[in-house]
Amino acid sequence: MNISVVIPLLNEEESLIELHDWIVTVMQSNRFLYEIIFIDDGSTDQSWNIISQLAEQNSSVKGIQFFKNFGKSQALHAGFKVAKGDVVITMDADLQDSPEEIPELYNLIKQEDYDLISGWKKKRFDNKFTKNLPSKLFNWAARKTSGVKLNDFNCGLKAYKNTVIKHIDVNGEMHRYIPVLAKNAGFVKIGEKVVAHQARKYGETKFGMDRFINGFLDLITIWFLSRFGKRPMYLFGGLGIVMFFIGFCFAIYLGIDKLFFNPYGRLITQRPQFFIALTTMILGTQFFVAGFLGEIILRTKKDSKRYLINEELNF
Template sequence: MINKISFVIPVYNEEENLKRLYNEITEVANSLKYDYEILFVDDASTDNSLSIMKELADLDDRVKYISFEKNCGQSAALYAGFQNARGDVIITMDADLQNDPRDIPKMLEYYGEYDVVNGWRYNRQDTWAKKIGSKIGNFVRNWLTNETIKDTGCALKILRADMVRRIKMYRGLHRFIPTLMRLEGAKVIEVKVNHRPRAFGQSKYTNLKRAKEGLYDLIAVRWMIKRHLKIKVKEKNV
């Protein structure tokens, strides 16, 4: 049962996208008939993103924001959002308008039976270099973590809030949220979603940066999987 949805949106220099994103989210959220909030997490943007968040919050009390003193990265922004969100369901998405909020009703059909509904950008609107880099990255991650996720980098996810708050988040580990939640017992499914070309702003990652950081993260997650405690109690008297 869903009581309240929290949209958690990490933001870094997305001033041209925020108002349109807000309009798209509210249009979909109002059609769902659930109570909801939109939580923007500003990762120390250097443009007018924070001012726009404040403007939206003044107009709509369902809009909340957190602003970092210095840039901490996407994992930190998501972690702060998870810890401050008040919903029992959390929906994450990027602020760059490439995720389509209209996919959310279809994804919610799987929530309940599954604790994680992960978007799969089956028709990505990115450069060939980015697509190839992503395919290689997903293959290596799945091979070393014994996963089957086709698109771990898709930001559009529906997450069970009490479960995602239990995972340990470190810099860069936002790419492994489905895997980390499986360690907590989550059931995970991937659903095909729309992906739109970026109209404004610039991508914050290059293939080289993503590969370099991803290698460190992958080693850490593999260690966590290997060392994860799987305890089955035979009997107890406590």
């Protein structure tokens, strides 16, 4: 199979038929073998009924319905798990991503041998102050922190080699950082393509300003995981040793000063250096224990289900 199109969605009943017809037209005109995987992330409208109808009419349409809203990352994870295409395309269901971009994205993966191509919505039709400016700040911070030189991490329109999506674990809210996850997994040939961005035709956006706050928090998380995720002792143990050493040095200083230079002065417990020494040694011990426990957790953790599937179509 040439292409798998993975589409996570939440309450997009107005756009699904039009999006399906548009994708099918592009696929047929380019003679691609394809599958369209809709992941209904707990919609409360008629989205699942429409997906069911499309699956009856077109055997290339597949559907996954979650019991409730688990988030875009979990929806992508479910889609990636079942995708069979040599090239996997992700896009949003709101018609702001154009299926006309699919052939060129496919060629960049197959002919130019990229591992991942990320879309760049260079000209946007979103509100300038609520989405554009925060997005630019977010993308700048992501570039500086991750070392992945992309202009638009948040673009939902991306193309991947099948091997990439099978070897990365998208969880939590990490869908924004799939290129970073891919890089950390060893897939370093990452490119970017300017793609068309269209104004939303139906409904309202499902994301508010809080997504940028969450995005920055996730950025810190992924930086930590990429640096210390496999060996937390390197961070916490290192901090623990440094802090314990500082406290120990203060304690030695107090002992020497009391024994040899000021035997009849204030008690050691009456000096502020005593509390500095005590506090830093306790904190150092706690940091070291935290690193030790982190190592144990990594070696004993078991995979747990992050979402529950209610129904599947055409699998």
